[in-house]
Amino acid sequence: MTASRASAPALTDVQRRIVEEPAERKALVTAGAGTGKTFTLVRRIEYLVSEGLTGGDLIVLTFSRAASVELRERLRSLSGRSRHVRVTTFDAWALGLLREAANDETWYARSFDERIRAATRVIEDEMRAPESLDAVRHVVIDEVQDLVGDRRQLVDTFLDAYECGFTIVGDPAQAIYGFQVQDPEKRACDTGRFFSRLRERFSDELEEFALDENFRAASDDAACARPYEAAVRACSTRAEADAVHEQLRMELASKLEFGDLRVRHVRASLCDTKLTTAILCATNGDALLLSRWLADLGIDHRVRGGTDDHSVPSWVAQVVSRLPGALSISRDRFIEAWQSLPHTPDLDHGRNAWQLLLRTAGDRSGHVVKLGRLHEAIARGHLPDSLVAQQEDGLIVSTFHRAKGLEFDQVLVVDPGSLDDEQVAADRCDAARALYVAMTRARHDLYRLQPPDAYATRHRGFRLVRKVKGTQRWGRYGYKPSQRLGLSFLGEDVHGDHPAGLEQITCDPGKVQEYLAHKVRPGDEAVWTRLNDVPVAHEKRMAPGYAIMHGEQIVGVASDVFRRDLYRFVQQWKSHQPASWPRHVTGTRVDLVETVAGEDAAAVRAGLGPCGLWLAPRLIGIGRFHYDRKGEDA
Numbered sequence: 001m002t003a004s005r006a007s008a009p010a011l012t013d014v015q016r017r018i019v020e021e022p023a024e025r026k027a028l029v030t031a032g033a034g035t036g037k038t039f040t041l042v043r044r045i046e047y048l049v050s051e052g053l054t055g056g057d058l059i060v061l062t063f064s065r066a067a068s069v070e071l072r073e074r075l076r077s078l079s080g081r082s083r084h085v086r087v088t089t090f091d092a093w094a095l096g097l098l099r100e101a102a103n104d105e106t107w108y109a110r111s112f113d114e115r116i117r118a119a120t121r122v123i124e125d126e127m128r129a130p131e132s133l134d135a136v137r138h139v140v141i142d143e144v145q146d147l148v149g150d151r152r153q154l155v156d157t158f159l160d161a162y163e164c165g166f167t168i169v170g171d172p173a174q175a176i177y178g179f180q181v182q183d184p185e186k187r188a189c190d191t192g193r194f195f196s197r198l199r200e201r202f203s204d205e206l207e208e209f210a211l212d213e214n215f216r217a218a219s220d221d222a223a224c225a226r227p228y229e230a231a232v233r234a235c236s237t238r239a240e241a242d243a244v245h246e247q248l249r250m251e252l253a254s255k256l257e258f259g260d261l262r263v264r265h266v267r268a269s270l271c272d273t274k275l276t277t278a279i280l281c282a283t284n285g286d287a288l289l290l291s292r293w294l295a296d297l298g299i300d301h302r303v304r305g306g307t308d309d310h311s312v313p314s315w316v317a318q319v320v321s322r323l324p325g326a327l328s329i330s331r332d333r334f335i336e337a338w339q340s341l342p343h344t345p346d347l348d349h350g351r352n353a354w355q356l357l358l359r360t361a362g363d364r365s366g367h368v369v370k371l372g373r374l375h376e377a378i379a380r381g382h383l384p385d386s387l388v389a390q391q392e393d394g395l396i397v398s399t400f401h402r403a404k405g406l407e408f409d410q411v412l413v414v415d416p417g418s419l420d421d422e423q424v425a426a427d428r429c430d431a432a433r434a435l436y437v438a439m440t441r442a443r444h445d446l447y448r449l450q451p452p453d454a455y456a457t458r459h460r461g462f463r464l465v466r467k468v469k470g471t472q473r474w475g476r477y478g479y480k481p482s483q484r485l486g487l488s489f490l491g492e493d494v495h496g497d498h499p500a501g502l503e504q505i506t507c508d509p510g511k512v513q514e515y516l517a518h519k520v521r522p523g524d525e526a527v528w529t530r531l532n533d534v535p536v537a538h539e540k541r542m543a544p545g546y547a548i549m550h551g552e553q554i555v556g557v558a559s560d561v562f563r564r565d566l567y568r569f570v571q572q573w574k575s576h577q578p579a580s581w582p583r584h585v586t587g588t589r590v591d592l593v594e595t596v597a598g599e600d601a602a603a604v605r606a607g608l609g610p611c612g613l614w615l616a617p618r619l620i621g622i623g624r625f626h627y628d629r630k631g632e633d634a
């Protein structure tokens with residue numbers, strides 16, 4: 001997705017004007033999909049750096065870790081000091097401000113939204129606002145259409161309080177991060193409010209720009225959603241959303257069907273490594289079922305996680321396990337351990353890995369990594385974006401939302417179907433904009449893809465796979481209201497406090513770690529097996545324990561989060577009867593093997609050293625329940 005500076009395309013006249021504005025300029029750029037907003041921002045940052053701005057003078061803000069990694073990657077392709085500009089998410093920026101204002105470590109334990117609100121109060125209060133903010137000369141924000149709720153307030157407050165220039169870019173037609181404001185009414189009011197506030201507040205100084213040349217779409221098919229941009233941008237009522245959603249669906253229906261994936265040459269063109277390919281679905285439930293279909297056909301792929309899903313790579317725990325008893329690591333010891341890892345990782349990658357660890361948990365000298373600090377950073381999720389970046393190569397399956405900001409050579413879009421009657425206007429507008437985003441991601445080819453009924457969330461107009469109330473999960477229901485046939489998995493479903501083998505079901509934890517490092521691969525099947533028949537603690541509202549099996553080997557046990565959500569799901573209908581719990585749950589796959597930070601004492605008891613870091617599988621998919629009792633089998 002990046003190009004070296006020498007081979008980078010030339011800027012258009014408007015792009016150049018934006019790029020070369022003085023640092024004190026307040027510039028708002030609104031433009032459609034694929035018109036080069038991010039491309040222009042990168043060059044703008046490069047220009048500002050060439051004009052003498054440094055890390056302290058320049059703030060670059062993005063929404064998600066994925067967006068900040070993408071922007072940083074693009075900056076890295078440039079030469080000089082712009083490679084080192086700090087790109088940060090709103091959440092990381094807020095946390096940084098709070099820590100500067102008062103070195104109170106308890107901020108880590110608060111939610112993202114709490115930190116954002118607290119950081120806003122810090123900026124408002126002259127006595128507490130960090131001095132570093134006085135130095136800021138320019139703020140760059142990408143995808144500003146998503147700025148709603150607390151994050152909008154944070155930026156509003158900062159721009160009111162500090163006199164600095166800004167370059168803010170966005171596309172109102174792609175405003176779909178509605179989850180930041182749960183209440184759809186409030187969300188409808190908030191959408192677009194940042195743009196209008198900016199225009200009011202800086203009416204005299206604001207310089208507005210529009211980009212209108214689409215550089216992404218190199219074919220008519222790839223450009224087919226463009227004519228709907230104005231309608232998508234403007235839609236705010238139920239009728240408008242329904243109309244444009246239907247028009248986009250009809251446009252999609254006129255595109256070529258990708259073909260039957262059971263046919264070998266069709267599969268081969270899906271997995272062509274010379275092309276980047278994405279399959280996009282409306283919901284995560286759709287994406288998980290589609291992923292199951294691909295797995296059943298033996299097609300390698302990755303499901304794109306959410307913005308806050310992050311996993312620490314397995315090499316971290318593997319390196320630590322090669323340094324028994326160590327409390328800190330030097331570069332030489334790290335490289336030595338790195339070279340002994342399985343799957344012969346290359347040395348350049350090892351040198352980068354060392355730099356990432358230093359950034360995460362380096363000591364004052366900048367030459368040694370403290371393992372205690374590393375444990376703390378992993379446990380708190382306070383990690384550099386590049387350490388936890390999702391792997392983006394190969395075939396990607398994603399929701400429409402999560403594909404925002406990305407582009408691919410070929411894109412296959414699954415028809416989202418008509419909007420549900422019960423959806424309110426704000427959600428309908430979000431859905432129309434999400435479909436527009438999906439249909440604007442292709443560089444060359446845009447296709448339709450229809451999964452078979454067995455892998456679709458709807459059957460004969462009935463939603464058999466739907467969101468489970470009060471959880472982030474997707475549930476598989478039957479035609480009878482009492483039927484509970486499966487549940488989706490989340491990142492935190494494998495118990496992380498103690499390593500596999502130590503509690504609930506005992507075996508040699510060291511051997512499990514070896515097994516995870518050498519035998520478990522992304523895409524492998526995992527089966528959840530109920531550990532006991534005791535109808536567990538109803539007062540704790542938890543389902544029984546489950547062991548996670550990879551073939552004959554136990555690789556983990558279910559976390560309390562999973563057991564509570566399973567309890568809630570199964571008991572939803574049968575609240576006055578003792579529930580029957582699935583004997584097995586199949587249909588889960590290993591997403592990856594990751595490093596987790598658990599209890600130090602548990603690691604010591606397990607013979608895994610003093611650092612509390614070990615390997616655990618992360619699982620994905622919508623499981624399928626298998627019950628003991630006849631007639632209830634899924």
Ligand SMILES: Nc1ncnc2c1ncn2[C@@H]1O[C@H](COP(=O)(O)OP(=O)(O)OP(=O)(O)O)[C@@H](O)[C@H]1O
Binds near residue numbers: 011038174407
């Ligand atoms: N002046 C240009 N000449 C040639 N290609 C360009 C130019 N500007 C941008 N591009 C290319 O157009 C594509 C889209 O650019 P970019 O991702 O920056 O668009 P965007 O407006 O941020 O898109 P979206 O909002 O849809 O994510 C990229 O491949 C980029 O390299």
